[in-house]
Amino acid sequence: MEINPDEIRYTIHIKEYWKEEFEKRSKPEDYKTKVPINVIEDELINNLKRIGISSNDITINEIGDFWREPGKDFLISKQLEIKLYDFNIIDKIIETIDTHGITYMNISELKNKNIAQYRKKVKIAALKAAEDKAKHLLASIGKQIGEIISITESANKQPLYGQAQNRISNISLNNQSDSNNFRKIKLQYEIQARFEIK
Numbered sequence: 001m002e003i004n005p006d007e008i009r010y011t012i013h014i015k016e017y018w019k020e021e022f023e024k025r026s027k028p029e030d031y032k033t034k035v036p037i038n039v040i041e042d043e044l045i046n047n048l049k050r051i052g053i054s055s056n057d058i059t060i061n062e063i064g065d066f067w068r069e070p071g072k073d074f075l076i077s078k079q080l081e082i083k084l085y086d087f088n089i090i091d092k093i094i095e096t097i098d099t100h101g102i103t104y105m106n107i108s109e110l111k112n113k114n115i116a117q118y119r120k121k122v123k124i125a126a127l128k129a130a131e132d133k134a135k136h137l138l139a140s141i142g143k144q145i146g147e148i149i150s151i152t153e154s155a156n157k158q159p160l161y162g163q164a165q166n167r168i169s170n171i172s173l174n175n176q177s178d179s180n181n182f183r184k185i186k187l188q189y190e191i192q193a194r195f196e197i198k
């Protein structure tokens with residue numbers, strides 16, 4: 001089942017940089033003017049607010065760095081997570097923000113407040129499909145299905161794509177080329193049902 005998300009988690013990773021990096025013909029040994037993380041963050045948040053994103057929908061997930069270039073200061077990084085409710089806002093973000101100081105941006109998670117209900121529907125559909133398949137196969141040899149003996153959710157899940165955060169509870173981003181398909185949550189369940197044969 002593919003369902004529309006009602007909440008999108010969008011991640012933006014920012015990092016300090018050297019102004020000289022963006023000057024023509026500059027070399028790493030010439031890098032001296034560091035742009036601090038608070039300047040990059042303030043500019044980013046101001047731009048996000050300008051396009052209608054509330055500060056309540058912006059959280060900081062990570063801060064720090066693990067590597068320092070020899071002879072240089074640490075370049076501190078931060079990861080911001082933004083709650084969005086419309087995919088069109090992502091286009092506005094891309095058009096609005098200054099990409100200096102941004103190392104990556106991505107959709108990290110798609111959510112739907114009714115996901116538990118959709119999961120139940122998919123499991124029920126899987127069980128009904130198993131029953132129909134058993135009836136069809138047994139009819140071909142003149143038999144019928146009897147009482148159900150057991151129902152087991154398959155441990156063999158199909159590979160799920162997207163970020164690691166999406167690899168839980170059979171939720172994944174659909175990575176087809178059609179952008180409308182990409183913007184859905186895909187739920188998939190496999191079950192094994194055993195029936196008596198009459």
